[in-house]
Amino acid sequence: MKTSMFTILISGCLLVSFSSCQKNKVAPPPKTTTGGSQSGGTSSTPTNPVTTTTICDYDFSDTTLTNHGWTIAFNDEFNGDLSNWVAFTGGVTNEVMCNEPANAKTVNGELQISALKQDVTGPVTVGSTAQKAFNYTSASITSNQTFSASTATPKVMIVARAKVASGYGLTSVFNSFGENWPTNGQINFFQVGGNDTREYSTNYFYGTQSSQNTVTGGMQYNPVSSDLASCYHVFMTEWSQTSLKYYVDGKLVETKTGDVSKLFNKQQALGLSLPIGGLFYDNFVPANIQVGTLYVSYVKVFTSK
Template sequence: MKKMILANHLLVTSIIVIAAFSACKKQINKTDLPSKSEIVVAARNVYVNATGVCDYTFNEAAVTAAGYTKQFEDNFDTDLSKWNVWTGGAFNNELQYYQTGNMEIQNGNLVITARKETVTGVTNPFDATQKTFNYTSGRIECKTNISASAATPKVRIVARVKLASGYGMWPAFWSYGDPWPTQGEIDIIEARGQEPFKYQTNYFYGRAANRNLVKNQVGFITSSVDLTTCYHVYEMIWSQNSLTSLLDGNVIETKTGGYIPNLFGKTERIVLNLAVGGNFFSNLTPALITTGSMYVDFVKVFTSN
């Protein structure tokens, strides 16, 4: 992809850069890079210090009073009937095999648990080649789609989550559409279990399948409190020209520019998953992996005109 910088009204020559991997559905290969005619308008990565509140209570009344209407809700009181369960491996060199057995409803919470165990199954849902996995975990995708569009210009995605701890754990709360990344991807949470005070936000977009055009849009969030020992509320407000992140009721970051306007009108689905290892980690030592659990109290989606 190319980076475009405007300085003193001069257009500086752009360069092609490979985008970083994320919790994305597809893996980017060298053959999938943008053509030289494609230009990326990129911002700088953002580093934010945020004030978290342990076991924060979401104020839904304040959200609806601000003009939002609730469109989706799952409090995980009964089952996972509002979700599709991913079965098989995934992408990004992750080590886990996703299966139903690693997810359960406990006391009004969805609990996704990664386990160290050897299983054989499909490489991923799109590749039936059999593969041996040394870890299992869980991933679900919402059956209800979301879209910031002319009909609903703002979409507010909310979840109350206790992140998984443990070296090599990769809990994530995000949304995407197919074919990736033509419908975009919005990463609300991506965290590393060995960094309990940190998480990341990001987004992706491309005009062709497997061709991401976005770079330097990562938000590196450092919380004042441990995100793995109690519940926190994570929100993303998706609008035509911005992606606004909130932690425990406070706005912590707003992304603008780049390809964010290209996401408007696209259709995505919400994902909750706990990956093990993968490209999200630098110099991962598999022998140090310690499995853990991700707890989700609820997921809600609101829209506003």
């Protein structure tokens, strides 16, 4: 059942000082819900009335952008190690897995983030000294580099080619967020519940005070014509001072405006994760969990003036 509550990436040095993280790493956002007082959201989430026609195993050429004035600022095709990313260890509030760096790895030129049935003992939350037993593991990684639609680079295009994870309890997440959440903003490029992989949700957040999101109506579900877990699709988001434009397989899906201008000049790191459980699931039943893998061919960032 679709719910207005959902999981946001927790993948950084929670409860640990910023200096303990790798250079340019930003602290993670806390848990929110679209319907709770913390998020300031509404009790229901709109669904796009248009079903976007997608193309199985769609690919993207850099020249689509570079021939039109865009410059590539980040490119990870996962042919080597994960030195462009920070992986973290520990649990997340309202989720049932322990994030383990070993669950994120590059295999044959792609990133694989795997949720596994695995008994481990680890930090209750990332950065905590308290330990607990977990029955599941997964992974959460964040880019070393940060990005911003700003005076210097008024437009930023974030691109990922991914095959999302299928299975009850899983949520494939690709987003960006800044330090001292949400004062530097957060953008959700895609979030796909493993129990319904024919739609994905988008969202964004901002607030002038720590842990207080003031954006309302930022979240939307977008139905698509094919199963996002059956093959690869290209997700693109154009971030400018006035809008967030979301594309799938080269087609414009939705445009957000509203408070997007408040994200201008806010530095954000990229995040990829595969949480198990969490607020994305209504009346979550741990006994029904199905493990799976999020596959990512590449992540690219382009800027333009």
